[in-house]
Amino acid sequence: MVNMKTDQVYQYLERIANLLRTDTRRSMVEKGLQPVQLEALHYLSHCNRYSNTPAAVADFLGLTKGTVSQTLGLLENVGMIEKLPDHKDRRVVHLKLTSRGDKVIAETIPPKSLQMALEKMPEAEQGSIVKALDKILRAMQEANQLRTFGVCKSCRHHLIETDDQHRCGLTGELLQNEGIDKICREHETPVSS
Ligand code: SF4
Numbered sequence: 001m002v003n004m005k006t007d008q009v010y011q012y013l014e015r016i017a018n019l020l021r022t023d024t025r026r027s028m029v030e031k032g033l034q035p036v037q038l039e040a041l042h043y044l045s046h047c048n049r050y051s052n053t054p055a056a057v058a059d060f061l062g063l064t065k066g067t068v069s070q071t072l073g074l075l076e077n078v079g080m081i082e083k084l085p086d087h088k089d090r091r092v093v094h095l096k097l098t099s100r101g102d103k104v105i106a107e108t109i110p111p112k113s114l115q116m117a118l119e120k121m122p123e124a125e126q127g128s129i130v131k132a133l134d135k136i137l138r139a140m141q142e143a144n145q146l147r148t149f150g151v152c153k154s155c156r157h158h159l160i161e162t163d164d165q166h167r168c169g170l171t172g173e174l175l176q177n178e179g180i181d182k183i184c185r186e187h188e189t190p191v192s193s
Contacts, residue, residue, distance in 0.1 A: 009136070023111035031104055032078075036061065038108065040071050041080060044095050045105045048152055050171070051185035052094045059185060060149055080104060138189065150187040153180040157188065 021035070028038055043060050044052055051060075058068040072095065075081045080101035086092035097105070118126055141148055152158055157169035158180070166175040170186055 020111055020114060023113050024108055027108045027111075031108070033104070034071075036063070036067075036071050037075055038104075040068065041075060041097065041101055042105055042109050044081060045097055045102065046182055047149075048179045048182040048184045049094065050168075051149075051183065052096065053092060054095065056185040057095070059147060075101070147185060148187050148189055149183050149185060150189065151180075152182055152184050152187065154189070155184065155187045156190040157186070 024038060025035075028035065033041075039061055040057050043057055047056065047060075050056075054065065054068055054072055057072065058065050061068065063071075072081065076083065078100075079098055081095050082098055084094045084096055086094060121129075138148065140146075152168075152175065153166075158175075159167045159169050161167055166177070166180055167173065168175055
């Protein structure tokens with residue numbers, strides 16, 4: 001039998017998701033985008049340099065590489081993303097938002113209705129909501145053995161050196177400050193958290 005709270009949480013999440021979808025759909029129609037195209041564009045706007053490849057987009061969206069390839073091709077054709085070769089391995093392609101793609105995301109996400117709802121809440125309450133949602137997401141990802149796609153600074157490989165430089169313990173490379181708040185395909189949750 002389903003726990004009462006599970007049922008309630010599901011209903012809230014479902015209704016919130018429907019409202020968010022309605023809001024973003026309006027602006028997608030104006031911009032001529034499909035939901036999956038906007039999701040791919042949004043992912044690319046906040047992932048780090050290890051995660052902006054077609055394979056990572058497919059992992060994040062839970063779609064096949066073929067579907068994602070069509071989506072990315074369309075975004076490229078309408079000038080919202082551009083492909084850049086990796087400077088070490090020319091077979092690897094990185095995807096970057098153009099200024100047009102940046103503008104679409106800034107105008108669409110997060111939807112105004114969500115912004116207005118959260119602005120009315122004290123910061124502590126907003127923090128509690130983020131923590132609770134994070135716990136649900138992590139538990140579901142663990143149960144399904146999915147990648148966490150967490151923020152870099154919360155990763156178990158994230159190192160802060162004595163000179164305050166940030167380094168990725170997995171790749172050994174220095175991390176730029178602007179990258180530490182982005183999400184990463186290789187992110188792993190620290191064992192103790
Ligand atoms: S520290 Fe973790 S999240 Fe950050 S770049 Fe390295 S693997 Fe990715």
